[in-house]
Amino acid sequence: MTVWTYRGWLLPLVLLGAAELSIRISGIESLGIALPSDVGRALVQIAGDGTAFIHTWETLAAMLLGLLIGGSVGICLGIFLGLSRLASWTSSLAIELFRPIPPVAIIPIALLIYGFGVRMEAAIIAFTAFWPMLLLTQSAVESVDRQLIEVARVLQLSRLKSVTSIILPAILPRVLTALRLTVGIAFIVAITTEIAVNPLGLGHAMMLAQMELRPSFMYAYVVWLAVLGWVINTGLLLLQKRMFGAMRIEVRR
């Protein structure tokens, strides 16, 4: 490895340096901006005293709970709709009517039902995750190779057995991709909910910094969110590659 490996960092560092210099030279004072060096110090502080990690855990817990509930219900129902043409016909209008509701429009309703807290946020994330997981799972089931379905019929596999032995393994790669996309959306909705109403997590921490008129901490959380988003996505990507990277060599050329 040489210095050349890190050439991608050059532009961001130059931009940060330029920002630092121009703010210092111009002597601008505004609550909307902060010196990159102050942001760096704030970042060290929230990471050092553990507050950032506590808030991260709050956000992630709500996301996990919501994804678990909305995702698993979505996957199960998606499999069912993918298998049953009658069910998919019957439900298609209802799905098209409910699906366009923006997840954040659920915030007032969830607030009335659950009050502030993890449960309310998890409910909103569950609603968010439900639709993409439902639709993407359904289409994954519908696109399972017909030949495999015929193999199941010719071998006289039971209904349950053909789902567990053929359908589920066949849709797994597409469901995992769907999950990765859904986690990205859930992250946005979680932060939005926390900024808008819910007094917990990273979004709320940002709002506190804003209300306390401490822009450097506000920006520090923005940087933290960017890193967290990157870590989540890269982590899921690696997991997916690990599971199927091995298989793809072994599976089909």
Added chain:
Amino acid sequence: MTTSNMPAISFDRVSLSIANRKIIDDVSFEVSKGEFVCVVGPSGCGKTTLLRMVIGLAQPNDGEVRRFGQPVTGPVRDVAVVFQDYGRALLPWRTAAGNVALALEAAGTPKAERADTIASLLEKVGLRGHGDKYPGQLSGGMQQRVQIARCLAQQPGILLMDEPFGALDAMTRQTLQDEIAEIVAGTGTTVMFVTHDIDEAIYLGDRVVQLDANPGRVAEISDVSLARPRDQISSREAPEFLRLRHVLFAHIERSAHP
């Protein structure tokens, strides 16, 4: 009449139209128990559709398809199918042994007995020691052998083969022809083998049913009186082989230039 005297497969005045287009027109023939019958014809003659009717995946508009005297209503475990596209018929996430196991799992074979059965089936199709490989790690010929082993695991009374060697290279194809002939010889298994290759049909069949296309009709049914076991060199040079080859090709010539 007892079931054992019934033909294993019978097509009784079978017709099929899709969207007012006749695909199959008044096809009648029978396959006796233990017989190896090859159905040969150009693409579009409905030979695969006939095979699907025996499985019960397609139904005729007119006439009746029967297995051992009983009208076909749907797939049964006694009928095994080797599909042409082995790449799509095997489960890519299961090993060769796992793919064979699927048939045993479907039949409810106790777990303890499976391993031995799988090992002997893989041995039979020449895949000893390849049981733990995934389809993607096997050549086309070997993948097709896995599919054959899975069919044998069903212990079928009727084995249906849909252009099983069509996608393989010539050498592999000949090897597999000899292997399948050897495997079914003396087991009493009835085979209906669909192909577009006239030489292959004569080489493998006890009888060859030749179909015309548009719509699919029986053109000719020929007995193949070549001794078994057959040999890739001598059988293909036998006067009987050449005579049949002449008859079948002449028919194609006639129908192409009437």
